[in-house]
Structure formats: structure tokens, C-alpha cells
Amino acid sequence: KDVVSRILVAKPSERLTIDEILNHPWVRENGDAPDAPLDNVVLTRMRKFSAMHKFKKMGLMAMARTMTKEEISGMKEMFKSFDKDGSGTITIDELQKGLQKKGAKTTSEEMKELLKSMDVDGSGEVDYEEFLAATLAVNKLKNESNLERAFAYFDKDDSGFITVDELMSVVEEFKLGNQMDVNQTLSEADKDGDGKIDYDEFLAMMRDKGEYSGKRF
Ligand code: CA
Ligand code: CA
Ligand code: CA
Numbered sequence: 001k002d003v004v005s006r007i008l009v010a011k012p013s014e015r016l017t018i019d020e021i022l023n024h025p026w027v028r029e030n031g032d033a034p035d036a037p038l039d040n041v042v043l044t045r046m047r048k049f050s051a052m053h054k055f056k057k058m059g060l061m062a063m064a065r066t067m068t069k070e071e072i073s074g075m076k077e078m079f080k081s082f083d084k085d086g087s088g089t090i091t092i093d094e095l096q097k098g099l100q101k102k103g104a105k106t107t108s109e110e111m112k113e114l115l116k117s118m119d120v121d122g123s124g125e126v127d128y129e130e131f132l133a134a135t136l137a138v139n140k141l142k143n144e145s146n147l148e149r150a151f152a153y154f155d156k157d158d159s160g161f162i163t164v165d166e167l168m169s170v171v172e173e174f175k176l177g178n179q180m181d182v183n184q185t186l187s188e189a190d191k192d193g194d195g196k197i198d199y200d201e202f203l204a205m206m207r208d209k210g211e212y213s214g215k216r217f
Contacts, residue, residue: 012073043104049134050117054180059206064132066149089125121175151202161196
């Protein structure tokens, strides 16, 4: 009753955090919170993210950027639990310790690959937005309004299309300039070949490949 009543609180700031729930005596097992399943979820999401192409990663970053504080409330806690020194970025060392502490099984080789793939702007570390994009819950992509907002983030002049210039400007914003060929990226998503990306094409690109299909891990 104690746990449930403290979870069912309308105000997020007064609600128990995931860590607090996992450390509550009722949830603990043998005095050690069984948080491995939670973090395997994180690891699974990171793995899926690493398999995505840059445009989709950018789409997820745009989604993260356009979500409300409420929608991403739990994720800030998660980020902080990795960013031990509070620098605002996660280093390879912090990623390794964070995942290990949570019982996620992975090799240091994979860890390096994961960091590299989450580090969308190639700065060498994972910042908050990159982390958000990499660990967004799958159900966010099923939510039409999240995708509409992400599309609108690219479609700066609200014309209903993402043009090469608009794509270019978001690429610059996310500091991906030297990492992708904007024209080629656009043409891959431009299924009807009119030189720009409409909402349906954007949707198809974001929901592509089935990384997000079906299974809710
Ligand atoms: Ca840090
Ligand atoms: Ca980075
Ligand atoms: Ca098109």
C-alpha cells in the first residue's frame, strides 16, 4: 500500500522515482534492489539506437527536443544516474560503470561501439539530448503527436515538406555537418522523388525497419 500510494501521485515531483521504488523494502529482494531488468531495457534501447541510420537518430533527437518536461521526467533521473560527476555528459567510463552497476551484461568492445553510436555529434561523449534520443521508449514512436512535432521541427517554414535546406540546417544544429551527405539522406527518404520529404515519407522513415515493431521490451 505504501509503494502504490506514493506512486499514484499526480505531481511528478512528489511521486517516487524509479530508484526510490526499486529501493523500497517491498520491492527489494534480499536487501538488494533487483534493478537488472530495468537496465537491460536501457541496454536494449541503446543497441537498437546504434543500429539506426543518422536521419532516424536525428528524428529521435528532434522528438526528444520537442517533448514536454512531463514526457521526459523519468529520463533525466536516468541520465543523472550515469553522469556521476554531473558534467552534463556521459563518458565511456561513466557508461561502463553505469551499465555494470545495473547488471547489464556487455563487453567493453560493445560499450565503445554503443558510446560511439549514441554520440551523434561525434564529440566523444554522450550529452543529455543524445542520451534521451537513444533511450526513448518505443511507444513514443507510436504516438502520432510526438512524430508530428518532430516533423515540424525539421519543417521550419511549416510548408508541409522538409526541403534540402531545412534538412541541412537541422544537420548543422545537431553538429552532424561532416558526418552525413544531406542530399543522399534526403533522396533515400524521398520515396516519390519530388525532392522533398512530406509527412508520410518522414513517418515511413521513422518507423522503418521494424526496430520498433511489435515487441515492447
Ligand atoms: Ca559526466
Ligand atoms: Ca556527443
Ligand atoms: Ca517526397
